[in-house]
Amino acid sequence: MIIARKLGQAVAAATLGMSLSAGAMAGEVNIGFTGPLSGGAALYGENTLSGLRMAVAEINAAGGFDLNGEKTTVNLVPLDDRYSPAQAATNAKRLKQESNVSAVFVPHSGGIFALQDFNEKDNFLVMAYSSVPSITEKGNSLTLRIPPTFDGYVRAFTNYALEHEGKKLGMGGATHEYAKIWGAMIKKEWESKGGEVVSDNPMDYNKSADFFTGVSRIISESPDV
Numbered sequence: 001m002i003i004a005r006k007l008g009q010a011v012a013a014a015t016l017g018m019s020l021s022a023g024a025m026a027g028e029v030n031i032g033f034t035g036p037l038s039g040g041a042a043l044y045g046e047n048t049l050s051g052l053r054m055a056v057a058e059i060n061a062a063g064g065f066d067l068n069g070e071k072t073t074v075n076l077v078p079l080d081d082r083y084s085p086a087q088a089a090t091n092a093k094r095l096k097q098e099s100n101v102s103a104v105f106v107p108h109s110g111g112i113f114a115l116q117d118f119n120e121k122d123n124f125l126v127m128a129y130s131s132v133p134s135i136t137e138k139g140n141s142l143t144l145r146i147p148p149t150f151d152g153y154v155r156a157f158t159n160y161a162l163e164h165e166g167k168k169l170g171m172g173g174a175t176h177e178y179a180k181i182w183g184a185m186i187k188k189e190w191e192s193k194g195g196e197v198v199s200d201n202p203m204d205y206n207k208s209a210d211f212f213t214g215v216s217r218i219i220s221e222s223p224d225v
Helices: 002-014 042-059 085-099 109-115 151-164 176-190 214-219
Strands: 027-034 065-067 070-080 103-106 123-126 143-145 168-171 196-201
Touching: 002 109, 027 042, 042 070, 070 085, 085 103, 085 109, 103 109, 109 123, 109 176, 151 176, 168 176, 168 214, 176 196
Parallel strands: 027 070, 027 103, 103 123, 123 143, 168 196
Antiparallel strands: 065 070
16 A cells, blocks of 8 residues: 555654654554544544554554664554644644654644644654645655645646636635635635636534535525536
8 A cells, every 4th residue: 555655654754863762662663643533524534544544554464664674563643633733732742742652643734733833842753644835835854744735736626617617716615724725725826817706605614514504605606616
């Protein structure tokens, strides 16, 4: 699996030049996870954590990964942050203090930005599962962004939709940090190409799972896209 290889490389990058955690067994490294395991985004968080667990299981079943000539296995320590950047930061502090993790996997940009305020000082890698470009543009030396940035498909989406669908865009993004950055970027790109944003109605899926009313408001403005 590609994800397993990437995870192994990320953990290796985190631990090279560091001592293994004092509380961990020789040949084992702890990595943390902070993400939404309850609340409106719980399914997303559980799916992400499930993928990580699969990767860890595959790495460990193969005897671990090579770290300075020693086979090293992975121990995953997950905590729930309900998609809250402040809670993600608290979780990361706890993971470092209690489990001495070498890396913390974070699947939302708000949490990533929160951890970047102190991860270099506390000496752990932020495994950033987000396509927000500014995550790596900040120059944090202990941040690994896993997916590609989304600015490329902002342009591709805009060009395709304007050519094939029409110029009026209805926006129904969310209220968290990733959505705000994405929304601002797509709006700027859309309008720069001559399009018009006829409705912008963000919805908080941490508080609601029924988006009928919000989507109806967008559709009432008769967008093409």
